Amino acid sequence: MQAIDMRSSLQLQRDFRSASKQCQALKPCSFQDSFGGNRPRASCVDETVGLGFQAEIGASPSNDPRTARLTVRHGVDRLVTPSGKTRFRRRRPTRRPPVKITGIETYSLSSPLERPFGWSQGWIDRRTVGIVKVSTDEGIVGWGEGAGGPAAAAVHDVMAPALIGQDPMNRVGLWQKMFARLYNANVAVGFGGSALSAVDTALWDIAGKATGLSVSELLGGRIRDRIAVYATGLYYTEGEFPTRLLDEATGYVEAGFMGMKTKVGGLPMDQDIKRVAELRKAIGPDVKLMIDANQAYNAPSAIRLGQRVSEHDILWFEEPVNAQDLEGYLQVKAGLPMAISGGENLRTRYEFKDFLARRAYDIAQPDVINVGGITEMRNVAAMANAFGIQVNPHVWGSPIMIAASLHVAASIPPCPPSGDPEPFVQEPVMEFDRTPSGIREGLVEEPFDQIDGYVAVPTGPGLGIEIDERALARLAD
Structure with missing residues (x-):
């Protein structure tokens, strides 16, 4: 057995660290192998932002037994040692600074009807809707519905003070925070539930726009x-x-x-x-x-x-x-x-x-x-x-x-x-x-x-x- 196949876990960690340093998108990189030599390679290409990239470090395995190959996908490093063994290591995700909620506005919309119509509880001569707009420090805006009439007051007076400065990506946490405040104010049902619905929908809209994903x-x-x-x-x-x-x-x-x-x-x-x-x-x-x-x-x-x-x-x-x-x-x-x-x-x-x-x-x-x-x-x-x-x-x-x-x-x-x-x-x-x-x-x-x-x-x-x-x-x- 070749001595290179008996590298310790400490050496493997060095390989991971050394190889990882070379994986910089679209920049020439080189890998300093365990023998002390620098081996230049082609550019490392980031395949998809946020999901990972793939790079080869060292010379081709077919002509150099000292090659280490590093693949990075979905936050996991895969290192193939010169002996052909494969090792995995999960890498810590890089987190961007959180988006922050900077403003919440409500709108009461109204549109007249040419012909009134009704149902068992009454007749109407216009359509009305309550809309909420949630703004962020990155210019992303989310829209929700349900904040009409007294629900608008619940948005501004009960929920907004707890939302300004918060990360809209934390939808479940903010939902619970909003519900708790409404519950404590004895308005968690009725118009309070509508206010909660409007803001929550806007947060999902923001999250989708921030990630490029649909709801x-x-x-x-x-x-x-x-x-x-x-x-x-x-x-x-x-x-x-x-x-x-x-x-x-x-x-x-x-x-x-x-x-x-x-x-x-x-x-x-x-x-x-x-x-x-x-x-x-x-x-x-x-x-x-x-x-x-x-x-x-x-x-x-x-x-x-x-x-x-x-x-x-x-x-x-x-x-x-x-x-x-x-x-x-x-x-x-x-x-x-x-x-x-x-x-x-x-x-x-x-x-x-x-x-x-x-x-x-x-x-x-x-x-x-x-x-x-x-x-x-x-x-x-x-x-x-x-x-x-x-x-x-x-x-x-x-x-x-x-x-x-x-x-x-x-x-x-x-x-x-x-x-x-x-x-x-x-x-x-x-x-x-x-x-x-x-x-x-x-x-x-x-x-x-x-x-x-x-x-x-x-x-x-x-x-x-x-x-x-x-x-x-x-x-x-």
Whole structure:
């Protein structure tokens, strides 16, 4: 055996240190071997910034037995000694100075409607959205949604003092810090949850832009590159029935939607049942139809309506009773043949836990601007999946909310697992609002659209959207 094969661990450490010094991107390097000679080599080329590089040190192994070869990949040094033995050493990652949050702004956007519309809880003549903008010392900006009305005060008065100067990459740590402050102020639910959601979403946007990764990539990657969507519309409008309502429904079919959702609970029950019957007749038997009461009923009334419309093949009945009425949900679920859905108005896993553990829902519908942002929506989706409950995100807002929901939906596993999952069966589907909205259509240069019932998941860094700040200023007037 040659003496060179018997080098001690101390010598190997010297080889690592000496070889590592030569791995400087795009610069000539030389390696001082254990025999004291300098052996020049070609440039060491950094293959990909942040992931590592590869370099040869010394002469070719084929003509010089004293060559040591160092390869660096993904933070691990691999050294091949002249005897052919391989040694590994994990190198310490080089950390850049943390990005710091320097400012938080909120905007209340408003856009008038040409024709007011309503649901069981009231009518509106304008669309409104609360937006948050988080700025950093490196010029990276993140956008979130949910900071409207009193939620804006929670952002500025409760959360902002704890966020300025912090590293936005620490999303989980900052989420917990924000939640703790809201919890201590007794506003962790309601508008406090919306404020938390807005800032958390903005932090994910910043993290993606800082790393060059989309939010879905930060979440671990995509299970699917496009999300099946259904049309949300068919609200109450003056003089809508039957012609305008049925024209709207058939328009969704012609546009390629696989399903649509209509409102109930805002008219006398017999009139709502007639609306549902006429809609089913207009769209035919192959298009999925869902109903949404927006918490309009008590359990016996919801059961009575559900039984009477069940002959029209209703896929699910959404929010039949008050959002917090766990026992009411269980009673409705036991009394009806269609799936029961809900959850858009619940905040954090703590409000969801009993509904999921008791299986009060067949379908959970967390809303990213209510539940606690992307961080908490991921938690709730994982809990629901473990209980065998489908997750179909609730979405009714600006492009910020749409983008955030698409990224989360891209990472939700089929429920139950399937080799060939089907939308509305195992695959998550997402609400795609079709009611008029100048905010949804005007806040970005390229609004989201569906093709054959699917919307593509954004691939750009962060949320993957570009906010038109001139439009933002106009909508905020």
